[in-house]
Amino acid sequence: MPEAVQRELTFAQAVREALAEEMRRDSRVCIFGEDVAEAGTPFKVLSGLVEEFGTERVIDTPISEAGFTGLGVGAAMTGLRPVVDIMFGDFITLTMDQMVNQAAKVHYMSGGKWKVPMVMRTTLGATRRSAAQHSQSLHAWFSHVPGLKVVLPSTPYDAKGLLKTAIRDENPVVFFEDKMMYKLKGPVPAEDYTIPFGVADVKRAGDDITLVATSSMVQVALGAATLLDEVGISAEVIDPRTTWPLDEKTLIESAKKTSRVIVVDEGYGRYGVTAEIASVIAEGAFYDLDAPVKRMGAMHVPIPFSPVLEDVTVPTEHTVFEAARALCRRS
Amino acid sequence: MTMAAQSPETVARTAAEQWIRMYRKMVSIRLFEEQVNELYTRALMPGLAHLYIGEEAVAVGICEALRSDDYITSTHRGHGHCLAKGAAPDRMFAELLGKEAGYCRGKGGSMHIADPDTGNLGANAIVAGSVGIATGAALSAKRLKTNQVAVCFFGEGALGQGVLYEVMNIAQLWKLPVIYVCENNLYNEYTHYSETTAGDIPARAAAFGVQTASVDGQDVRAVHGIATRLVQNARNGGGPAFLLCNTYRYHGHHVGDINREYYRSKEEEQRWKTERDPLKLLSAWLIDQKLADAALLDRIQSEVRKEMEAAVKFAVEAHYPGVEEVEQDVYA
Numbered sequence: 001m002p003e004a005v006q007r008e009l010t011f012a013q014a015v016r017e018a019l020a021e022e023m024r025r026d027s028r029v030c031i032f033g034e035d036v037a038e039a040g041t042p043f044k045v046l047s048g049l050v051e052e053f054g055t056e057r058v059i060d061t062p063i064s065e066a067g068f069t070g071l072g073v074g075a076a077m078t079g080l081r082p083v084v085d086i087m088f089g090d091f092i093t094l095t096m097d098q099m100v101n102q103a104a105k106v107h108y109m110s111g112g113k114w115k116v117p118m119v120m121r122t123t124l125g126a127t128r129r130s131a132a133q134h135s136q137s138l139h140a141w142f143s144h145v146p147g148l149k150v151v152l153p154s155t156p157y158d159a160k161g162l163l164k165t166a167i168r169d170e171n172p173v174v175f176f177e178d179k180m181m182y183k184l185k186g187p188v189p190a191e192d193y194t195i196p197f198g199v200a201d202v203k204r205a206g207d208d209i210t211l212v213a214t215s216s217m218v219q220v221a222l223g224a225a226t227l228l229d230e231v232g233i234s235a236e237v238i239d240p241r242t243t244w245p246l247d248e249k250t251l252i253e254s255a256k257k258t259s260r261v262i263v264v265d266e267g268y269g270r271y272g273v274t275a276e277i278a279s280v281i282a283e284g285a286f287y288d289l290d291a292p293v294k295r296m297g298a299m300h301v302p303i304p305f306s307p308v309l310e311d312v313t314v315p316t317e318h319t320v321f322e323a324a325r326a327l328c329r330r331s
Numbered sequence: 332m333t334m335a336a337q338s339p340e341t342v343a344r345t346a347a348e349q350w351i352r353m354y355r356k357m358v359s360i361r362l363f364e365e366q367v368n369e370l371y372t373r374a375l376m377p378g379l380a381h382l383y384i385g386e387e388a389v390a391v392g393i394c395e396a397l398r399s400d401d402y403i404t405s406t407h408r409g410h411g412h413c414l415a416k417g418a419a420p421d422r423m424f425a426e427l428l429g430k431e432a433g434y435c436r437g438k439g440g441s442m443h444i445a446d447p448d449t450g451n452l453g454a455n456a457i458v459a460g461s462v463g464i465a466t467g468a469a470l471s472a473k474r475l476k477t478n479q480v481a482v483c484f485f486g487e488g489a490l491g492q493g494v495l496y497e498v499m500n501i502a503q504l505w506k507l508p509v510i511y512v513c514e515n516n517l518y519n520e521y522t523h524y525s526e527t528t529a530g531d532i533p534a535r536a537a538a539f540g541v542q543t544a545s546v547d548g549q550d551v552r553a554v555h556g557i558a559t560r561l562v563q564n565a566r567n568g569g570g571p572a573f574l575l576c577n578t579y580r581y582h583g584h585h586v587g588d589i590n591r592e593y594y595r596s597k598e599e600e601q602r603w604k605t606e607r608d609p610l611k612l613l614s615a616w617l618i619d620q621k622l623a624d625a626a627l628l629d630r631i632q633s634e635v636r637k638e639m640e641a642a643v644k645f646a647v648e649a650h651y652p653g654v655e656e657v658e659q660d661v662y663a
């Protein structure tokens with residue numbers, strides 16, 4: 001990032017800026033979803049876009065996730081570049097056939113003839129007191145499917161650059177935004193820039209332990225790293241930024257350097273992103289590891305409503321700090 | 332039409348040529364499918380295929396009302412739609428045999444033939460799987476002002492899928508140029524549709540305000556007539572339509588579905604074949620109207636048969652894709 005950048009934007013503003021710039025650049029880009037136009041979504045991420053681009057390009061749909069995602073696939077195949085908005089990540093379940101059996105397979109099944117340059121934007125993350133059907137982080141589901149790409153920005157800077165890449169990509173891309181992060185501020189250049197997929201970002205360099213963290217868990221890992229500093233443990237924090245394509249090389253190299261790794265991701269721990277990344281590291285850095293790779297994810301329970309219950313379901317700065325300290329055998 | 336006025340003889344001749352062309356197309360589908368059955372029986376074809384025999388008038392009557400750049404989406408029973416939209420039999424057979432010369436380089440197979448050159452967005456093996464795609468293509472056509480129309484073919488089994496109603500609602504709200512073509516061949520696989528379908532079928536679409544029509548799907552002239560009207564209306568900005576085509580498949584649900592008496596009688600099958608056959612109905616009319624004679628129709632049959640034999644030969648002799656292709660085209 002250029003040093004001169006002073007301007008700060010929230011995560012939501014960065015997403016909006018990426019969309020607005022891409023819509024100005026390319027008239028084929030359009031947005032559809034529930035309450036995306038005048039309402040600008042319940043999170044207000046899209047406010048102002050309909051005023052600039054009109055209801056022809058920022059289109060309110062009925063509450064029909066499967067239907068309008070399907071329209072997105074067909075529109076993408078035939079010349080538009082739709083950005084489909086799924087309000088809560090929990091609702092991706094309604095779009096599964098469109099994404100998994102249609103979008104992901106069209107290019108391959110047609111022998112490379114049809115393409116689906118479509119983006120699905122949706123959310124993840126708990127602790128908003130929204131209970132079991134509005135709090136899940138289901139990005140592992142799409143990461144499992146060949147033909148899809150999955151993006152997990154963790155800063156306003158990454159959000160803008162990665163969303164632009166997503167819109168310009170020729171494939172279906174799912175872009176997960178942590179809804180608790182919309183108000184997070186950070187430096188964002190006003191000019192056009194993109195961030196390539198499959199390139200992890202070292203958010204903080206360190207020597208004793210690697211914390212691989214995604215999306216909402218990057219801030220948690222950075223907080224834990226600060227706490228670890230105080231007890232003399234130097235933690236490296238790496239954000240893969242995309243779960244597919246996955247920058248295996250950077251993850252393995254860091255593991256080889258530090259010899260200890262914790263993978264932190266807000267999805268369910270079982271059969272999830274942490275399991276995949278841990279196995280990539282175990283396979284790639286086995287002889288350099290001083291401990292088994294540890295995984296930390298959401299507990300294997302539906303996310304409960306009561307704050308005292310909900311807060312224990314996801315990793316926190318403190319639990320990551322404790323786990324790292326134990327792994328480094330320093331108490 | 333912007334053409335200069337034509338003499339009555341020219342008009343009659345073009346009409347005759349048009350019906351004879353449709354006759355040839357229907358024969359092509361029938362003989363293509365007979366070859367498929369043969370390939371399956373001779374164990375030359377991997378997997379299964381769902382034959383379109385008996386339903387030819389639907390695909391032909393509708394696709395003949397389309398421009399070559401209009402879109403279609405198709406189903407697991409899709410060979411007829413692909414051929415009617417202009418696909419070449421040799422590359423289709425090659426696809427069915429998993430050969431590199433196939434439309435999808437052998438990666439799609441019988442249920443996934445797609446071809447941008449003929450506006451074919453792809454056959455789909457998920458029941459109702461393409462209704463969103465077709466409606467999205469209609470959205471593109473409207474937004475990009477291309478004047479194209481999208482036709483979405485599906486069997487009556489798709490009436491059980493909620494996504495169909497989601498997209499019909501959207502299509503009507505946004506006045507999209509899409510025609511939903513429901514091919515009611517009476518059976519959802521092995522179950523009569525009356526056991527799965529409550530109420531009146533067109534009324535479902537009419538509830539959204541979508542223009543609806545029903546037609547005898549064995550009568551290509553009737554199908555073509557109504558399709559022409561609905562397509563024209565959609566092209567002129569009149570919005571979507573729902574067309575119910577009543578038809579029948581002569582063979583099993585797929586080529587391996589041989590013993591069918593537990594779900595339908597041989598008498599029923601025979602009745603459709605003798606009384607309601609789309610090829611017989613058209614040829615009888617052509618002869619009756621003196622637009623063709625039996626010799627011409629026989630010649631068409633034998634020409635098409637030769638074409639199909641050559642196409643099968645092409646496919647059988649074509650080579651398989653190299654195994655290194657397996658990882659190609661996962662991403663664009």
Ligand SMILES: Cc1ncc(C[n+]2csc(CCOP(=O)(O)OP(=O)(O)O)c2C)c(N)n1
Nearest residue numbers: 408456457458486487488489516518519520
């Ligand atoms: C979503 C889904 N459910 C079930 C199936 C299995 N299946 C394949 S074809 C078929 C029957 C379809 O009946 P219909 O839509 O009437 O088409 P037809 O076979 O009669 O042409 C079924 C149940 C499927 N392919 N997709």
